[in-house]
Amino acid sequence: MAVMKFNRPPVANPGSVMSPCAACSVRDLSICGVLDETDLRKMAAIAHNLRFSPHDPIIDEGESANFLFNITGGTVRLYKLLPDGRRQVTGFLTSGDFLGIALNENYAYSAEAVDDVTVCRFVRGKLENLLDELPHLEKRLLGLASNELVQAQDQMVLLGRKTAKEKVVSFLLALSRRQEEVGGVATPVMLPMSRADIADYLGLTTETVSRTFSSLKRSQAIRIEEGGKVALPDFEALETIAEGY
Amino acid sequence: MAVMKFNRPPVANPGSVMSPCAACSVRDLSICGVLDETDLRKMAAIAHNLRFSPHDPIIDEGESANFLFNITGGTVRLYKLLPDGRRQVTGFLTSGDFLGIALNENYAYSAEAVDDVTVCRFVRGKLENLLDELPHLEKRLLGLASNELVQAQDQMVLLGRKTAKEKVVSFLLALSRRQEEVGGVATPVMLPMSRADIADYLGLTTETVSRTFSSLKRSQAIRIEEGGKVALPDFEALETIAEGY
DNA sequence: CGGTGCATTGATCAGAATCAATGATCGTGG
DNA sequence: CCACGATCATTGATTCTGATCAATGCACCG
Numbered sequence: 089m090a091v092m093k094f095n096r097p098p099v100a101n102p103g104s105v106m107s108p109c110a111a112c113s114v115r116d117l118s119i120c121g122v123l124d125e126t127d128l129r130k131m132a133a134i135a136h137n138l139r140f141s142p143h144d145p146i147i148d149e150g151e152s153a154n155f156l157f158n159i160t161g162g163t164v165r166l167y168k169l170l171p172d173g174r175r176q177v178t179g180f181l182t183s184g185d186f187l188g189i190a191l192n193e194n195y196a197y198s199a200e201a202v203d204d205v206t207v208c209r210f211v212r213g214k215l216e217n218l219l220d221e222l223p224h225l226e227k228r229l230l231g232l233a234s235n236e237l238v239q240a241q242d243q244m245v246l247l248g249r250k251t252a253k254e255k256v257v258s259f260l261l262a263l264s265r266r267q268e269e270v271g272g273v274a275t276p277v278m279l280p281m282s283r284a285d286i287a288d289y290l291g292l293t294t295e296t297v298s299r300t301f302s303s304l305k306r307s308q309a310i311r312i313e314e315g316g317k318v319a320l321p322d323f324e325a326l327e328t329i330a331e332g333y
Numbered sequence: 334m335a336v337m338k339f340n341r342p343p344v345a346n347p348g349s350v351m352s353p354c355a356a357c358s359v360r361d362l363s364i365c366g367v368l369d370e371t372d373l374r375k376m377a378a379i380a381h382n383l384r385f386s387p388h389d390p391i392i393d394e395g396e397s398a399n400f401l402f403n404i405t406g407g408t409v410r411l412y413k414l415l416p417d418g419r420r421q422v423t424g425f426l427t428s429g430d431f432l433g434i435a436l437n438e439n440y441a442y443s444a445e446a447v448d449d450v451t452v453c454r455f456v457r458g459k460l461e462n463l464l465d466e467l468p469h470l471e472k473r474l475l476g477l478a479s480n481e482l483v484q485a486q487d488q489m490v491l492l493g494r495k496t497a498k499e500k501v502v503s504f505l506l507a508l509s510r511r512q513e514e515v516g517g518v519a520t521p522v523m524l525p526m527s528r529a530d531i532a533d534y535l536g537l538t539t540e541t542v543s544r545t546f547s548s549l550k551r552s553q554a555i556r557i558e559e560g561g562k563v564a565l566p567d568f569e570a571l572e573t574i575a576e577g578y
Numbered sequence: 579c580g581g582t583g584c585a586t587t588g589a590t591c592a593g594a595a596t597c598a599a600t601g602a603t604c605g606t607g608g
Numbered sequence: 609c610c611a612c613g614a615t616c617a618t619t620g621a622t623t624c625t626g627a628t629c630a631a632t633g634c635a636c637c638g
Binding site for chain 3: 609610611612613614615616617618619620621622623624625626627628629630631632633634635636637638
């Protein structure tokens with residue numbers, strides 16, 4: 089699995105001075121994809137590998153934003169809370185995603201491990217210095233930010249204007265696309281997060297998410313497989329539902 | 334007003350070779366704020382000033398993203414449509430805002446003039462070339478993107494988890510803050526956009542927005558002044574409503 | 579003065595939330 | 609190894625917020 093590959097030392101070349109990142113399985117997905125061996129070593133020099141267990145906090149909204157992260161394995165949930173406890177999950181990050189673009193002086197949201205998570209952690213100031221040295225990297229970051237903004241727009245459409253059914257189907261399709269992007273299959277889709285996480289991501293309640301899954305099963309738009317994986321038998325049909333034709 | 338100042342030639346120094354941007358009243362608000370006179374001239378060389386009338390399209394979702402814009406006056410609405418016509422307004426841009434960070438090859442959303450709008454338009458390729466030359470500018474853009482992402486997160490909380498009342502009050506407070514940022518007063522707040530625009534921004538209907546305004550008036554949380562401006566008599570109280578304590 | 583577009587208000591409806599119970603899954607310890 | 613408890617998911621009954629349908633009001637402009 090990705091995590092193991094990432095942590096594996098470069099055994100094929102034991103005496104070499106290769107950067108540990110050279111063996112990183114998610115490198116091409118991550119911001120590191122644009123770096124050559126020289127730059128990778130600079131990056132590696134300021135990176136620390138960490139693991140988190142399910143439900144561990146990774147960053148806390150409002151705290152001084154001292155660290156940035158590259159997710160190398162597992163799933164992370166980002167969320168914000170209202171004072172009375174209402175929660176909005178603003179996104180899920182997986183292998184290759186970068187955590188920490190959206191920040192000012194302090195973190196704008198909290199992040200927790202959904203399952204077993206591995207990350208590369210960077211001290212903010214050090215990464216910023218490196219950015220000055222590596223314009224490639226800065227461009228890549230800008231591109232990432234741009235992509236995230238596009239995704240954020242889509243999520244606004246979902247939250248503001250879609251029905252429960254459209255929301256759930258859109259979510260499943262997005263997961264499927266992401267799974268393909270990181271080199272996996274389009275179906276079945278893995279759901280490492282709970283119904284409550286999904287609900288808080290889609291602006292629904294757990295009950296409504298559950299009912300919607302059941303209804304989609306009944307109409308055979310989806311099938312539940314062992315391990316809670318969700319099979320998507322007809323992408324065309326699902327796209328139609330998701331966009332509300 | 335901002336628009337006039339912006340279009341005014343540098344009369345104080347008629348024979349000078351100053352960049353027209355030097356007289357731009359929104360320069361410090363915009364991405365140009367980080368540029369010195371030399372760089373400003375380079376920027377000016379690739380900029381075109383344009384005006385748009387209410388309801389004019391500025392960009393269309395899906396079209397090739399050939400231009401980027403700096404808003405120098407007026408208000409712009411950004412939105413996405415679902416196939417059946419449901420609309421989500423994803424943001425309003427005003428003086429100093431930059432239009433075009435969130436794009437891939439094509440525009441991710443449409444933009445229209447709400448009232449009379451003036452912009453600086455850049456050909457994308459030319460601006461990108463300039464970015465390579467001016468690392469300041471690229472950093473600034475990254476900072477902007479970062480801010481926009483933070484705002485997008487807030488909007489997700491609003492859309493996914495706030496009540497109609499909380500949404501409307503949050504919106505009024507955000508407008509008030511923005512008005513202050515660009516050098517105006519915190520109250521009263523101007524509302525150049527229609528109830529339908531507000532509704533589509535907040536994930537509500539015009540009727541609900543209207544009713545919510547009425548209810549806020551009745552409880553004296555807001556006051557309507559001539560010209561449709563909205564006075565906010567007690568920020569503390571409104572903040573409390575907006576965050577749902 | 580009349581018409582057009584936008585805002586407000588009212589009556590009713592519906593989709594999702596809430597309240598409540600039951601069922602499934604999993605880890606733990608007897 | 610099974611039983612128990614805990615956590616999470618599902619399903620059902622009911623409520624409620626905001627949507628929809630419908631009418632009226634208001635302001636601006638020709």
